[in-house]
Amino acid sequence: MSNHNKPGQAPDTGHEWDGIKELTNPPPKWWTICFYLSLLWCLVYVVLYPAIPLVNGASKGVLGWTSIGELKAEVEKYDSQRAPYMAKLEKMSAQEILADQEMLNFANSYTNAIFGDYCAACHGRSAQGAEGRFPSLLDDDWLYGGTVEAIEETIAYGREGNMFAFKGEIPDADIAKLADFSIALSQGNKGDAASWALYEETGCGQCHGEDAKGNTDAGSANLTDSVWRFGSSRDEVIRTISSGVNQEDVEGSHNAIMPAFDERLSENDIKLLTVRVWSLGGGQK
Numbered sequence: 707m708s709n710h711n712k713p714g715q716a717p718d719t720g721h722e723w724d725g726i727k728e729l730t731n732p733p734p735k736w737w738t739i740c741f742y743l744s745l746l747w748c749l750v751y752v753v754l755y756p757a758i759p760l761v762n763g764a765s766k767g768v769l770g771w772t773s774i775g776e777l778k779a780e781v782e783k784y785d786s787q788r789a790p791y792m793a794k795l796e797k798m799s800a801q802e803i804l805a806d807q808e809m810l811n812f813a814n815s816y817t818n819a820i821f822g823d824y825c826a827a828c829h830g831r832s833a834q835g836a837e838g839r840f841p842s843l844l845d846d847d848w849l850y851g852g853t854v855e856a857i858e859e860t861i862a863y864g865r866e867g868n869m870f871a872f873k874g875e876i877p878d879a880d881i882a883k884l885a886d887f888s889i890a891l892s893q894g895n896k897g898d899a900a901s902w903a904l905y906e907e908t909g910c911g912q913c914h915g916e917d918a919k920g921n922t923d924a925g926s927a928n929l930t931d932s933v934w935r936f937g938s939s940r941d942e943v944i945r946t947i948s949s950g951v952n953q954e955d956v957e958g959s960h961n962a963i964m965p966a967f968d969e970r971l972s973e974n975d976i977k978l979l980t981v982r983v984w985s986l987g988g989g990q991k
């Protein structure tokens with residue numbers, strides 16, 4: 707016990723470490739008040755809310771609040787706000803939705819999740835596509851057409867491009883010439899008469915059209931624009947002409963299958979996705 711405290715100082719507790727003594731000063735008043743207030747808060751909380759873990763779940767609390775209950779109420783509120791819109795969308799045609807900015811915004815926010823679940827894996831979260839594998843849905847370059855009807859048909863029934871493999875059917879030199887010709891066209895070149903003759907003779911025009919601008923019924927790409935469905939390098943174009951598209955038995959053939967969604971999505975969801983894709987920027991009247 708030490709009795710050598712300075713005058714006016716509280717007595718010490720007798721504990722001393724390296725010359726530092728522990729005094730018996732009471733804690734400051736503000737601290738004591740806060741301490742009792744927080745105790746009181748705990749008691750109030752325990753009475754109002756679920757707090758004490760018991761054998762079959764926690765004590766209930768007089769307010770009857772649960773986090774699940776809060777979530778359910780939020781979801782119900784959201785659903786009931788949404789219901790009139792959904793009912794209205796159900797009755798509107800795709801064209802009508804496209805003409806109504808408010809409904810279009812609602813349809814686009816509703817299809818965020820469906821697009822993410824069913825389309826994004828291939829076409830990308832923002833529909834940008836993946837070069838050479840999945841087409842971008844953002845541009846106005848369409849394999850199968852960009853009208854509401856064409857897009858709806860694509861989503862409901864799927865699409866499967868079909869191009870023969872020309873390797874072994876025509877000389878390799880002609881394949882190389884036709885590849886150079888395709889590349890020249892895509893760069894805005896008009897192409898010379900001999901190339902056009904070879905193109906016609908080989909039967910390319912049957913699918914890609916006499917003007918090589920493609921045909922949306924067959925999904926045969928436009929060869930005169932700068933957008934490439936598959937690779938644009940000379941080697942890749944030679945590969946496309948040599949091995950074709952969706953030729954199962956041909957090595958190196960491009961795989962290009964858009965699955966059908968008519969059995970996986972409701973008619974209404976397909977309509978709303980059509981509206982979404984159409985309004986991404988490339989929709990055609």
Ligand code: HEC
Binds near residue numbers: 829851857961
């Ligand atoms: C398994 C991959 C895959 C999924 C999933 C998929 N697509 Fe496709 N989609 C493709 C491929 C591949 C093509 C191109 C087909 C071709 O080249 O012949 C395509 C083509 C399209 C086209 C036509 C583009 C054009 O230029 O004409 C549209 C529109 C489209 N998809 C929309 C959708 C929507 C909407 C969904 C979701 C419901 C979806 N796709 C899901 C692979 C997919």
Ligand code: HEC
Binds near residue numbers: 913929934936962
């Ligand atoms: C039976 C129809 C058919 C014939 C014949 C055909 N093509 Fe194609 N071709 C297609 C289709 C369909 C596509 C697009 C495939 C897809 O995206 O699903 C395509 C794609 C291409 C592409 C890729 C374009 C791009 O943007 O990546 C090139 C290049 C091409 N064809 C060149 C030719 C040439 C050259 C010939 C003649 C030797 C030819 N095709 C004959 C149907 C055909």
